[in-house]
Amino acid sequence: MNLAPPPALVACDIDGTLLRTGNPASPGVRAAATAVRAAGHHIVLATGRSLVGALSVAQELELDDDIWIVASNGAVTAHVTGSGFEVITQHDLEAETAIRAALAASPGLRIAAEVVGVGYRVNIPFPDSEVNGTQNSVTGLEELWAEPTPRLALYGPSAYRAVPALRALGITAIPTRTDWVDVTPPGLSKATALEKVRTELGVEDDATVAVGDSENDLEMLLWASTGFAMGHAPVPVRAAADHVTGTLDDDGAATVLRSLLA
Incomplete structure (x- = not known):
C-alpha cells in the first residue's frame, strides 16, 4: 500500500509505539526506520517525553x-x-499557577x-526509571517556577485528581x-507543533502519517492525513485513527513504517 508519494512526514510516538518504556526498540522497528529514512521520507519523533529523553531514542534508532x-x-x-x-x-508554562492548583x-x-x-528541577526526587536526564532537587517550591519551563510532570497515587482543576x-x-x-501550556499538542514542522519541511498536508497509542496522540492522529493507532491503544484512540x-x-509501528516503502 502506497500511503503517500515521497517525501512523506511520519510522526511517531515513542513510548508504547516505537518501544516499551525502559526497553530498546525492536530490531524490526530499527530496520524499518532506517529504510524509511533511506527512501527519503521524514521521521519526526513526537512524544510526551522531555527533549533529553527523546534524544536518547533518536540516537538509538540512528x-x-x-x-x-x-x-x-x-x-x-x-x-x-x-x-x-x-x-x-x-512554549513555557505559567508554572506557579499550575503547581499551586495541582497541590x-x-x-x-x-x-x-x-x-x-538537561533534565528536571524536582521538589521530591523521582525514581530514576520515571524521568530522563539530571534531577536537581530544590529546597522551596518557588524554585520550581523560578526559571521558565515548558512542562511539569506530576507523580503520585492521586495525581489524576489534579486534572480537573488544571483544565x-x-x-x-x-x-x-x-x-x-503531564502539564503543558494551553492550546498546545503534538499536532500544533507537527504542523509547523510540516510547513518547514515543505511536505504536502496529504503526505502526513502518524502512529501512536495514547490520549496525548489523539490530536496528532486526527491531524495526519493517515493516522494509525497501535493495536493495544485504548478504544478512544483507536476510534480516532484511520487504521489500527x-x-x-x-x-x-514497524508495519506502519514499512507501508511507506510499498
Whole structure:
C-alpha cells in the first residue's frame, strides 16, 4: 500500500509505539526506520517525553542527523543534526499557577519542572526509571517556577485528581496513568507543533502519517492525513485513527513504517 508519494512526514510516538518504556526498540522497528529514512521520507519523533529523553531514542534508532523532534507534548520542537541539536520552539508554562492548583487538588505530589535538554528541577526526587536526564532537587517550591519551563510532570497515587482543576484554568493536563499527569501550556499538542514542522519541511498536508497509542496522540492522529493507532491503544484512540496496526509485541509501528516503502 502506497500511503503517500515521497517525501512523506511520519510522526511517531515513542513510548508504547516505537518501544516499551525502559526497553530498546525492536530490531524490526530499527530496520524499518532506517529504510524509511533511506527512501527519503521524514521521521519526526513526537512524544510526551522531555527533549533529553527523546534524544536518547533518536540516537538509538540512528535518527540523530537532520531530523526533527516534537517533545513535551508539543511544547518543545528541536532540530537535530550531526553536530548536536537546536531548540527551535519552546512554549513555557505559567508554572506557579499550575503547581499551586495541582497541590491544592492533590497534596504531596512529586513535581518535576523540565529543564530543556538537561533534565528536571524536582521538589521530591523521582525514581530514576520515571524521568530522563539530571534531577536537581530544590529546597522551596518557588524554585520550581523560578526559571521558565515548558512542562511539569506530576507523580503520585492521586495525581489524576489534579486534572480537573488544571483544565478549569485552561492548562493542558494529560493523565498518562492514574499516578502521572503531564502539564503543558494551553492550546498546545503534538499536532500544533507537527504542523509547523510540516510547513518547514515543505511536505504536502496529504503526505502526513502518524502512529501512536495514547490520549496525548489523539490530536496528532486526527491531524495526519493517515493516522494509525497501535493495536493495544485504548478504544478512544483507536476510534480516532484511520487504521489500527499491530501491538508492540506485533511490531505494529514497524508495519506502519514499512507501508511507506510499498
